[in-house]
Every structure is written in structure tokens, then in C-alpha cells.
Amino acid sequence: MTKLIVFNKPYHVLSQFSPEGDKTTLAKYIDEPEVYPAGRLDYDSEGLLLLTDDGVLQHRISHPQGKMVKTYLVQVEGIVKKNAIQRLLKGVKIQDYMASALAIRPLAGKPGYLWKRVPPIRQRKKSPTCWLEVDLNQGKNRQVKRMLAAVGHPVLRLVRIQVGSWTLNDIKPGEYKILDAKKIKKNSL
Structure with a gap:
């Protein structure tokens, strides 16, 4: 089943799981197997970052052709x-x-x-x-x-x-929410 994570990325966190020097990464906040960021958010930027285990959905969200x-x-x-x-x-x-x-x-x-x-x-x-x-x-x-x-x-x-239609709603910095498959399908079309 497709998994989509809506994460509120704090300031000074890399949009990746692999370590890079002494910078904080997503691994400090997200302990979900086989999910990857759908797009990026700069180290010194904050807010909504989507992660998924579905390569097609990841491409649809992050690729410039999608014009999301x-x-x-x-x-x-x-x-x-x-x-x-x-x-x-x-x-x-x-x-x-x-x-x-x-x-x-x-x-x-x-x-x-x-x-x-x-x-x-x-x-x-x-x-x-x-x-x-x-x-x-x-x-x-x-x-x-x-x-x-x-x-x-x-x-x-x-x-x-x-x-797209995904928002942070009430998710605090450093917290995330996993969306169910119905919400993912509805929002990703």
C-alpha cells in the first residue's frame, strides 16, 4: 500500500536521510522504512516536505513537468x-x-x-x-x-x-502525519 508522509521540516534540517557532516537530517525525525522525499526543501527553509515509498507518486509530485x-x-x-x-x-x-x-x-x-x-x-x-x-x-x-x-x-x-492540495494543517515542526491510501489517491490526481 502506498505511503505518503506529510512532514513539517524544521529550520536547519537536510531534506535527506544520509548524513552530511554534522548537519541534522530527516533520520532524526522520521523512522519509516523505504520512504524518500518527493522534492526538496533547502536546509535553511522550513515547512511542508512530502515523502513517499511510491516512485510514481514521488515523480508526479517532484518533477517540474507536473507543474504542481x-x-x-x-x-x-x-x-x-x-x-x-x-x-x-x-x-x-x-x-x-x-x-x-x-x-x-x-x-x-x-x-x-x-x-x-x-x-x-x-x-x-x-x-x-x-x-x-x-x-x-x-x-x-x-x-x-x-x-x-x-x-x-x-x-x-x-x-x-x-x-498541490496537501497542507501542513496543524502539524508542528519536526512532526509528521502518514496519510491513508484514499487521501493519497484523491490528492495526487
Whole structure:
């Protein structure tokens, strides 16, 4: 039976089970045999990471051809203006490709349901920050961070909250939930 794990990856955890230096890996949190990440989440990013024991499902979730929408909460330096949002929606050149967001929604502040990061982000007293909700379907390496840097807004914190129709719901950092086969089939089509 197909297994899908919805995991809330903490900050400074590698999206892999095999050790790499002294960095914390998924092995500290997940003790389920034969599951592998369906996609990645950077070491310094947090939030939703899906793992499965089904190669077809893993491919469907992680491969760029699937165009699965991923939603991120992003805290950036500075106040993002409308023209920067328009540039991000139209597309900005990153390395050798054009990257664009499907949607960007400025938020009034940090979402109330979002946990405190340990350690907290560095914050300059004279430099304001703002929060955005960003939807992508490309999912290239460090894409959100590179896009926002390209328009002058370095990312301070990045939390993935949704992949396709899978969400974190009430899963706390470092915790996971195993979905039953019916929920997997329903959400993976």
C-alpha cells in the first residue's frame, strides 16, 4: 500500500536521510522504512516536505513537468512595492532561465498560525520587513530566494505551507502525519 508522509521540516534540517557532516537530517525525525522525499526543501527553509515509498507518486509530485503548485510564506527585507510584484509575476532572469510566480499576495504581518523559528531571524532595527504568500509551479533550486533577491528583497525566512492540495494543517515542526491510501489517491490526481 502506498505511503505518503506529510512532514513539517524544521529550520536547519537536510531534506535527506544520509548524513552530511554534522548537519541534522530527516533520520532524526522520521523512522519509516523505504520512504524518500518527493522534492526538496533547502536546509535553511522550513515547512511542508512530502515523502513517499511510491516512485510514481514521488515523480508526479517532484518533477517540474507536473507543474504542481507550491505555496510559500516568505519574510523579506524591505517593503515590496507593486512594481516588484509585477516583475515577479511577469518573470525575472535567474542564472540561465526565466522564473515567474503564479501569484503573490502581500500579507498584513506574520500569519498568526506560524510558529516561531529557532533560532529567530536576524532583524535590523532600521530595516523594515514584510511577509508575502507566493505560489510557484516551477520549483527550481532556491527559486523563491533568487527571484526576490533579483528585485532587491533578500529573503529572511521561507516556509512552504502547501504542495498541490496537501497542507501542513496543524502539524508542528519536526512532526509528521502518514496519510491513508484514499487521501493519497484523491490528492495526487
